[in-house]
Amino acid sequence: MSSAAGNQTSSGATEDYSYGSWYIDEPQDSQELQPEGIVPSCHPSVPPGLLHTSLAVLSVVVLLLLALLVRCRQLWPHGGHSRSGLPSPMDFLTMDGPWTVPAAVFMVLFSSLCLLPSAEAPLPFLTLSSPSSRDGKTEAPRGPWKMLALLYYPAFYYSLAACATVRHAAAHLLGSVLSWAHFGVQVWQKAECPQEPKIYKYYSLLASMPLLLGLGFLSLWYPVQLVRSFSHRTGAGLERLQSSYPEEYLRTLLCPKKLRSSSHTSKHGFLSQAWICFRHYIYTPQRGFRLPLTLVLSATLTGTAIYQVALLLLVGVVPTIQKVRAGITTDVSYLLAGFGIVLSEDRQEVVELVKYHLWALEVCYISALVLSCSLTFLMLTRSLVTHRANLQALHRGAALDLGPPPQSPHPSRQAIFCWMNFSAYQTAFSCLGLLTQQIIFFLGTVALAFLVFMPVLHGSNLLLLQSLGSLWPFWLTLALAVTLQNMAAHWVFLKTHHGWPELTNRCALYAATFLLFPINVLVGVMVAIWRVVLSALYNAVHLGQMDLSLLPPRAATLDPGYRTYCNFLKIEVNQSHPAMIAFCTLLLRTQKPQPHPAPQDGLRLGMEEEGMQLLQINDPVAKGTGPRARQGRARWGLTYTLLHNPALQTFRKRALSGARANGTQP
Incomplete structure (x- = not known):
């Protein structure tokens, strides 16, 4: 009986083993196996919605501090020209401001919008209040939230761009903190979850490269400006006296002889013709001109x-x-x-x-x-x-x-x-x-x-x-x-x-x-x-x-x-006509006399005539014509340039609204 029982037990064990062998590839303990080539969902240590909410609150605080700083600069004596309480994100019509910060902010904004279609929720902070599904994933309502995200992200990066327009050491400090926070959060998220199952496992990481590049640049630019603001605090009063783009444009316009002499030094060979053709079809920087x-x-x-x-x-x-x-x-x-x-x-x-x-x-x-x-x-x-x-x-x-x-x-x-x-x-x-x-x-x-x-x-x-x-x-x-x-x-x-x-x-x-x-x-x-x-x-x-x-x-x-x-x-x-801006700047300088700078600055504000400061001619041939000829040529060139300026036609007399270059009326 014992042997029979043993045979029965062994046969039963064999049957159980053979029965279990059919499902040897099945997951044990209710664990699911991911198909080959499918990237499993990543669960970061800190929810992305919490990090995004913290950044949003920090951006609002920075914007309020910037508005308070601008308001205080209005109330302080000699605090600068009058401005509104809310700082602008960037000066689109400026000619001398930095173009790197607006370009970096727009690149960050556009890259964030490009990541919206593959994001789990259009607004990341919605994942904190959305109910959890049975499989552990969070579901966020879509539909109208996608359209709201198109307005939310520009407001989200508003403070990051506005810190550069205030032009104050405190604003640069706030910009440094905010840019470091944005850059640190993005690097942290991509380091924890470099792969995502949507579209392609590395698509989110590759699509975030312009965003990381822009935030990385801002996290370096703001600290550099902060250090420069402290190191050049004593020379801040002389910053406005330095040469600006409108003056450089007008100086280049009124001094074409020097540029022509330097441009014709090379012989018209094959390489020069190729370079001229290349410059005709490919954009290369040109002296005395900047793109808006x-x-x-x-x-x-x-x-x-x-x-x-x-x-x-x-x-x-x-x-x-x-x-x-x-x-x-x-x-x-x-x-x-x-x-x-x-x-x-x-x-x-x-x-x-x-x-x-x-x-x-x-x-x-x-x-x-x-x-x-x-x-x-x-x-x-x-x-x-x-x-x-x-x-x-x-x-x-x-x-x-x-x-x-x-x-x-x-x-x-x-x-x-x-x-x-x-x-x-x-x-x-x-x-x-x-x-x-x-x-x-x-x-x-x-x-x-x-x-x-x-x-x-x-x-x-x-x-x-x-x-x-x-x-x-x-x-x-x-x-x-x-x-x-x-x-x-x-x-x-x-x-x-x-x-x-x-x-x-x-x-x-x-x-x-x-x-x-x-x-x-x-x-x-x-x-x-x-x-x-x-x-x-x-x-x-x-x-x-x-x-x-x-x-x-x-x-x-x-x-x-x-x-x-x-x-x-x-x-x-x-x-944004550079000649008009230079002319208006020159009028403001002559109407509001300022203390004379050091001789090495080369600026004599109490002795300039119209256009004389813009015409710092070093050509010995031009110098030989005499000061009266140079003064007349400078005035005539400035008048001819301003005559065709559309921004000044509205304020011009009716008798001169259609004046010709030689002074005759149409």
Whole structure:
């Protein structure tokens, strides 16, 4: 009985073991196994919502302290000019302020907005009050919160930008604390959870690189300014007496001889011609001119948009293609056979062919993305050259062809609205242009690769070439018709008498036009198709540019992007004309005499005339003409420049509103 019981026990144990062996891969103790390639959700030590709430409270406290500081500077004697209690985030129309801080803040803001679609909650602090689901994850309501986040994040980074506009040591100290807090929180979150399951495991980390770069720059810039404010506190009174950009611009404008002599020292060889051509198409800094802050911000945002859109297009498609290529098995031969496609009798060879075609598809996609990013970046640099040329022309008083109706130099409600939206429109156009170029170039590269290059390389599936070869009479007829007409137009219907071309053999011209009409209709069909393709490519490449219209000149005003650009130039020239700013600064200095600085500063405020301080001429030839000639030339150049300034036309007398350069009336 014992043996029987033992046999029964052993058999039962064997059955239990065999029964349990069927589920040996199942998780034990209610533990779930993550599928291969799936990134598990990360649980940081401190909830992100708590950190974000702390930063929001700190930003509000810093903003209140900045408002109190600005208010105290108003009440103190000699505290500066009158300003509102709430500091502005940045001076968009300033000419001498730093452009690095606004560019960094806008880059941080745009990068934060780009991370919204992949975030668990549109507003991070909502995760603190949202109920927990059964699997332990927090759920935050979406929908209208996404639209609210578009207004929340600019207010969230308002204090970070406003610390730079107060220009006080206390403001720099607050900016240092706030930038360190933002940068530390971001680094802490990315170090604890570098991978996320959405889109791509490293997408959040890669998309946060511009954000970390901007915050890292601000965390270094504010402490440097704080140290400089303490070290140069004794020389703060002389800061306003130093040369500014408007004075430098006017000095460069009124002293062109020195620049011309230095620019013509090199010989006009091949390298110099290449450099001139390079400077004509690629933006390079130019002495005596600075781009407005809004254009600098637009260029920064466009570069950030190119990075963000290219990263999303790359990580959203390429890893998927790689996973599909790695998971191809011999079953794909049956799938293709169901559609009537038989690549080979050997299944393993079919697998290799499918993997090869998927690899070619991946190469086409990456090549199209590289081409799209390169063209968008080149169009951006080309736009900066156009912006500089247009601004310089408007500063000189020239009239640009900005549309059929006459363009008034005075500001308007539409012009102010367009000026406010210019940077945002430029960013949106760049994103949409890059996406459109990617689609067009990807389809084009796939068609070339699978219909031309790969069939020619392997010598099989020459469907396109065979179809084109079967239509050789059609293409030969069109080619002959076009060639013969061009040759006849050059040798038969056109002759030169006494150096002037004349039309001859009109009877033969009329006969050829009548006889070749049907063939020319077919040629016209091909030209129309090419016209559509060329227009689509041109508009896709230049979609991100706002300095040119995608419509004909007669309908240029119907292009919203081009109309926004024209009104943007109007406001910039009207409110930020460097000659006008320099002239007004000179008037303020002459009306409010200040103590004379040290002789090494080179500024004699009590002895300057109109434009004399701006014209610090070191040219011995110019000095030899005498002080009266230099004074007259300076006054005449300044008068001519200010005469064409749109910002001063409103305050000018009616008799001088249309004055010419030589003083005569129209």
